[in-house]
Structure formats: structure tokens, C-alpha cells
Amino acid sequence: xxxxxxxxxxxxxxxxxxxxxxxxxxxxxxxxxxxxxxxxxxxxxxxxxxxxxxxxxxxxxxxxxxxxxxxxxxxxx
Numbered sequence: 001x002x003x004x005x006x007x008x009x010x011x012x013x014x015x016x017x018x019x020x021x022x023x024x025x026x027x028x029x030x031x032x033x034x035x036x037x038x039x040x041x042x043x044x045x046x047x048x049x050x051x052x053x054x055x056x057x058x059x060x061x062x063x064x065x066x067x068x069x070x071x072x073x074x075x076x077x
Contacts, residue, residue, distance in 0.1 A: 001034070004042045005049065005057065011038045 025039035
């Protein structure tokens, strides 16, 4: 996520940098964990963290696993 937020590497370069050998597998797993594809995450993170100190941006963009998000949503209902 940090590599995507930095913006100096392509999604493919990030895929290989984190040890994946397949862009499709990387994108699928990233989407499962984060809730959106890597390219959408990059666009969203860039808008959401514009002008924010990097230490705050890291905290704000921390991933939430789908099961944890589901529990939070059920608790709010």
C-alpha cells in the first residue's frame, strides 16, 4: 500500500517488488484485502491524503480486512 501511495512505481512494478510473480494474482489478493483494486487504491489514496503529513496518511490508509470491516458494520446496525 505504501508503494502504491508513493506513486513512483507502476502497479506492475509494485507487484514484483512485493514478491508476486503474477499481476492478476496480486490484483486479486490486494482487492480481497483492501476492498478495491490497486489502481483504484492509488487514485483514492492520492486524493484522500493530499496535503497530509506522511505519518498521518499511513494511519488513515491502514488496511482493514474484509472480515473486520463486516464485524464493524454489523455492530453499527
